[in-house]
Amino acid sequence: MSFLSPTTSSIFGGSGNEDGSAATGHGGMLVNESCLDFLMMELVDAMCRTAIDEDTDREVIFYKLEMLGYRVGQSLVERFTVDRPRFTDTLDVVKFICKDLWVIMFKKQVDNLKTNHRGVYVLQDNNFRWFMRMSTDIGGTDSSSKATPYLWFPCGVIRGALANLGVSSVVMAETSNLPQCKYFLSLSQQSQCRSRAFPSGTFQIKIAKS
Numbered sequence: 001m002s003f004l005s006p007t008t009s010s011i012f013g014g015s016g017n018e019d020g021s022a023a024t025g026h027g028g029m030l031v032n033e034s035c036l037d038f039l040m041m042e043l044v045d046a047m048c049r050t051a052i053d054e055d056t057d058r059e060v061i062f063y064k065l066e067m068l069g070y071r072v073g074q075s076l077v078e079r080f081t082v083d084r085p086r087f088t089d090t091l092d093v094v095k096f097i098c099k100d101l102w103v104i105m106f107k108k109q110v111d112n113l114k115t116n117h118r119g120v121y122v123l124q125d126n127n128f129r130w131f132m133r134m135s136t137d138i139g140g141t142d143s144s145s146k147a148t149p150y151l152w153f154p155c156g157v158i159r160g161a162l163a164n165l166g167v168s169s170v171v172m173a174e175t176s177n178l179p180q181c182k183y184f185l186s187l188s189q190q191s192q193c194r195s196r197a198f199p200s201g202t203f204q205i206k207i208a209k210s
Contacts, residue, residue: 037130044149047149069154070160071160072153072156073156073158073163073164074160074161074164076157081096090187091115093162094187097110097162107129110125111124112124119186119187120184123183124180124183128179128181131147131175131180132179134150143178144178151174154173158171158185162187169185169186169187170185170186
């Protein structure tokens with residue numbers, strides 16, 4: 001797996017102001033976007049490189065990366081929802097993930113959101129930021145297989161964010177055609193947020209662009 005050098009800009013809502021505060025209105029210094037890109041490259045590579053057998057230890061690698069993302073997701077929600085009223089509906093929580101959280105992390109919204117209104121949601125990103133500069137000599141299935149571990153950290157971020165918003169979940173992800181990827185969210189019916197009653201079936205939800 002090879003990468004092109006990431007561009008230099010800021011993460012968590014765009015560039016900072018002259019006084020070091022974030023453009024999102026939250027105070028504090030920002031982390032350079034390139035630093036996060038390089039960190040993720042090295043983090044996933046180190047996990048795979050130190051595994052005794054990458055295939056048999058795949059679940060262990062997933063657990064470690066997912067748990068790291070889980071803690072980050074919890075922290076992000078604590079920071080960026082401090083001034084917001086409490087969510088009372090599960091769908092609103094998922095929309096927050098698709099719009100606000102995705103912009104904070106990847107500077108874009110999720111491209112597509114689908115649900116069966118029974119606790120299962122599919123988030124699709126057609127140009128996942130961390131896949132934009134990835135490539136392999138073989139391409140195709142080989143690229144997708146080697147790119148998959150880079151989805152496990154965001155899986156944890158989503159699960160951690162949902163947990164801090166009162167929603168228990170299982171989050172998985174897949175990619176078959178870079179730079180596109182999909183995240184599958186299975187939400188617990190015991191969540192603190194209320195779920196609206198909808199008929200069965202699969203529905204597509206339009207996300208208003210801000």
